[in-house]
Amino acid sequence: MLTESSILFNKEISPSYRHMRLSASEGFVREAAPGRFVMLRVEGTTDPLLRRPFAIFDADASSGGAVFEILYRVVGKATAILSAKKEGDVLDVLGPLGKGFDLAVPAAEHVLVGGGVGLAPLYALAKELRAASSTVRLFAGGRGRDDIVRAEAFASLGVECHVATEDGSIGERGLVTQPLTRHLESQGAKATIYACGPEGMLRAVAKIAARHALPCQVSLESRMACGVGVCLGCVVGGRRAAPQTPDFRCVCSEGPVFDANEIDWGSA
Ligand SMILES: Cc1cc2nc3c(=O)[nH]c(=O)nc-3n(C[C@H](O)[C@H](O)[C@H](O)COP(=O)(O)OP(=O)(O)OC[C@H]3O[C@@H](n4cnc5c(N)ncnc54)[C@H](O)[C@@H]3O)c2cc1C
CATH class of the missing domain: 3.40.50.80 (Nucleotide-binding domain of ferredoxin-NADP reductase (FNR) module)
Incomplete structure (x- = not known):
């Protein structure tokens, strides 16, 4: 689901950490099972080019319109841009994605x-x-x-x-x-x-x-580019029963939540 969501608040909750609430559709809230995530485009330009993944902290349609929230830490370019967004600004949102x-x-x-x-x-x-x-x-x-x-x-x-x-x-x-x-x-x-x-x-x-x-x-937070299982940039090693068989897990489309026994912790 690709939507435009308005920012309802974007507040600092701790140095470098922010809490953002955005508008959503009721369909989004229904799909937002715990552990799923969104890919946000933080700017309408090509810099930064890629969307960034964020877990859905909460999603609710019970009072005064459907909303979802993210918690994020400002670590680089996209999150710095996100931190400067104001109430009423609009973000392009892809999601909910992944398996929770x-x-x-x-x-x-x-x-x-x-x-x-x-x-x-x-x-x-x-x-x-x-x-x-x-x-x-x-x-x-x-x-x-x-x-x-x-x-x-x-x-x-x-x-x-x-x-x-x-x-x-x-x-x-x-x-x-x-x-x-x-x-x-x-x-x-x-x-x-x-x-x-x-x-x-x-x-x-x-x-x-x-x-x-x-x-x-x-729930794995590998760096990822597409969020929908196409680029395979986020794969981690899995632990298939047969040791010589190559085994990879695509974090965005097969995860981000996995049974811990499925992951080859030497490669994650
Ligand atoms: C499924 C999923 C859910 C996520 N949920 C959240 C969330 O709820 N809140 C949140 O703050 N972040 C979350 N992340 C991580 C978030 O996507 C990155 O912090 C963000 O993309 C950084 O973008 P940037 O342009 O600000 O930083 P960049 O300039 O891309 O990177 C800045 C620094 O952060 C490091 N970095 C970037 N991404 C990651 C990562 N995934 N893991 C470890 N180090 C990284 C880089 O190596 C670099 O040192 C999630 C990631 C995934 C895959």
């Missing part, structure tokens, strides 16, 4: 692990799981306080939040995998894990899940 989280995996508890802006696709997931009265726990990590964005939005859904930062400026000092491991070791109940964040964090979470024999879904 599988919510049908039974679990006594749903454990969400987000690193920095990797929290973005987890909010819509938490919202849907909480709407079904599921127990949801969030482990949010980052370098420092500024990277723990919108944790209060998760808390207001009734999600228990555990925060870890490398500099100890908020929450426990250290990596988010520390409280995650402690939690999984302390409770006997079976959890399903859903994670999004930097590759190193995802690799570590996949390893922890495998050690505890827990299902784990990861």
